[in-house]
Amino acid sequence: MRARDIMTNPVICVRPGTSVREAAQVLTRHRFAALPVLDDDSRLIGIVAESDLIRNRIPADLRGNIWEADDDVEREAPPGTVGEVMTETVVAMTPGADVADIAEHMLEHHVRSMPIVDGSRVIGIVSRQDVLRTMVRTNDAVAADVRRHLRAYASSWGSWEVSAAEGVVTVHAELPPDDGDDTTKRVVIALARAVPGVSRVHVEPRNGE
Incomplete structure (x- = not known):
């Protein structure tokens, strides 16, 4: 499964x-x-997340101690533009x-979104929601x-039966008898794994081998 299979497109971008x-x-x-975040030439120069926009922007509720309200006058105004708060x-x-x-990468670096680029x-x-959606697709x-993938790319290989359960796909396929190096089996697995929601693939021969 590749980024193109699950990405949101077109994507909404902002300027600094x-x-x-x-x-x-x-x-x-x-x-x-x-x-x-894109510059004037539409090149990616940063990303702005929810946390960037919230940071140092929500004032404390002073109703419990109104004498602290004077401190608010001395504070600097929070940044006003994306360019001031974005992650470069x-x-x-x-x-x-x-x-x-x-x-x-998302889990290791604690990020929630990944831009997808073609060149610049x-x-x-x-x-993360896009990734999670692949996990809840119906069997x-x-x-x-x-x-559909097998019909599009492997229609000449004979017939097969496909079942899915909780992300595990089983393909009962007619494998050619001369497939001693399991080439056909590996191709079937690769085609099935390209489908969003597939975590594992089992290929069972239907020709008695």
């Missing part, structure tokens, strides 16, 4: 001069976790990136997509 308020409105309206060091991946690698152009974004939907 976008106001923090406007960026917050976009995040809440579309239920995004982060927004890529941002990792991006390509449409062909393995979703497993994206998920591992942002073409999509993968969020019938997963099996149907595997069948």
Whole structure:
């Protein structure tokens, strides 16, 4: 399964001069976790996440001690633009990136969204929610997509039966008798694993081998 299979596209981006308020409105309206930040040449220069917009912006409720309210006058105004709060060091991946690698990076570096780029152009974004959605697809939907992949790329190999249960796909296939190096079996596994929601693939021969 590759980034292109699950990414959100087109992706909404902002500029460094976008106001923090406007960026917050976009995040809440579309239920995004982060927004890529582009320069005037549409190149990726950063990412702004929910935490960036919230940091140092929500004042304490002083109703319990009104004498502390005077301190509020001395505080500096919070940053007003995305360019002032965004994270400039941002990792991006390509449409062909393995979703497993994206998920591992997200967990290791505590990020919730991964921009997907083609050269210097942002073409999509993968969020943790996108990854999670692949885990809750129905068994019938997963099996149907595997069948479509096999029909599209392996229609000349004979017939097969596909079943799915909790991300585990079993393919009963007519493997050619001369497939001593398991080439066909490996191709079937690769095609099935490209389907969102597939975690493991078992190939069972139907020709008695």
